[in-house]
Amino acid sequence: MLEYGTADGCQRGFLIHVGESYIERVLKRLRELTVSKPDVKLHEHTMDFTWGKDDEISILNGSGLASAVHSHVGLGLEEYVARKQQFLAKVGYEKVAQKFRVKPRFPDDWLGSPEDLLVDFALGLLPHLEVETGEVIDLRFGIPAVLPEPLPKSELHLVNRTPTGRGTIRLRAQPPIQEVLLNAEVYLPHGVEVSDEHVRVRYSTAFLDMTIGLTGGRPLEWQLKLPSIRAAHRLADQQPAANLILFLHEASGQEIELQLTFETQLFRSGQMVLPGPPSGPLVEWAGRAKNAWAIARYFEIEQDVTTSAAELARYRRQLHLLASILRSAPAYFRVEFALADGELRPGIPWCVPMAATARLGQFQVQSSFLMIGDVKATGAIMSGKPGYLFQSSEVRRLQQKLFRDPEEPDLSDGDLVNLISDQHKDEMQVLRIQDLPWLRQKVRHNPAAPLPARLLPGESAPQDDLH
Secondary structure, X not given: OEEEOOOXXXXXXXXXXXXXXXXXXXXXXXXXXXXXXXXXXXXXXXXXXXXXXXXEOOOOOHHHHHHHHHHHHOOOHHHHHHHHHHHHHHOOOOOOOEEEEEEEOOOOOOOOOHHHHHHHHHHOOOOOEEXXXXXXXXXXXXXXXXXXXXEOOEEEOOOOOOOOEEEEXXXXXXXXXXXXXXXXXXXXXXXXXXXXXXXXXXXXXXXEEEEEEOOOOOOOEEEEOOOOOOOOEEHHHHHHHHXXXXXXXHOOOOEEEEEEEEOOEEEEEEEEEOOOOOOHHHHXXXXXXXXXXXXXXXXXXXXXXXXXXXXXXXXXXXXXHHHHHHOOOOOEEEEEEEXXXXXXXXXXXXXXXXXXXXXXXXXXXXXXXXXXXXXXXXXXXXXXXXXXXEEEEEEEEEEEEEEEOOOOOOOOHHHHHHHHHHHHOOOOEEOOHHHOOOOEEEEEOOOOOOOOOOOOOOOOOOOOOOO
């Protein structure tokens, strides 16, 4: 812009830079005009530009103009052009870029409404949405414009889905059953337009989805998605699901209290009656996962372990035994056995040396311990010999070792038992349980540490009975 006064020649010059603010104004005005009147004649419309002191060229010659241009362009023309192209592509799309109006294809087994299908998709409960046909609506500056090309038969996928926030799921039953508290990600069906009666909230953990209506008009729905038997998952993700299954097992048929929070604020609470108990295999898996978690926490590897249900089943006895020993209040043991006349040494305390090694994903844990206690006759006859009962009064932990692959234990469990036996055979009468094929070993349950309450090694009976 050049200004001429009464004197000869140009008096002042201004360089008006068409930067981001002008680009945004022009593009928004173009969208308003073309949407309100598709056949608009753009050359009949104008926009005003303003200038002031900041736009004035300091020296009215070629060098002054070049200096003013460089002040906007910077050091490189390519960078300036790229910056403007990037702004042109994004401006006006800061909130929502596009909207889809679609005719979905319903799954063959779908029983809900079209709104429920859209909400399930938006919540991430459906991996994708199959579309028969539809249209794409461009939303620049919040002004909709239908794109000319219709949406073909396709699948819609949500990418980079992020939770709306964090929340908790708390279930309480009547004492002495303990409550269970699960941390969850909370999702709302952003991006779909449905009435409030169809809006649901999703609480999600690694293996559990819970949905409930936003306004209270929809029932609570659960979906457990437990891992396949050979799929490896983080133990830290399995542990909350295991706690939930053990809770459902104990509280089956009872009325329980449910509390849902969102960002520390109470969202919904109420009473509900649980259905029948979980299946036996589920309860067994949950007990093993809980034992594995107790062991991993003892060795401070609970956030690192990755394991499968098959591996937990393979080491179920070792996990059961180690969890009973390594918890803060170890379990007490009772062992029934038989001795021939003359084998009993009166006045000498008894001990049972034991060792166990279990694999937890990329780790192996090995523990050796000594059960010390008294023996008394039961009056029973076992395999033609007098029966006795050993009951421990002390569990002495000897060594606890952690090995990370490819490390291996130096001694087998049997070698450890032999070593412990040799160390204590002079001061105690040693009972080696692997020498007793008819052994029945029981763990007295400690209510302060609700772990599986019976251990029956060497039997075909259930391996993880719960208290």
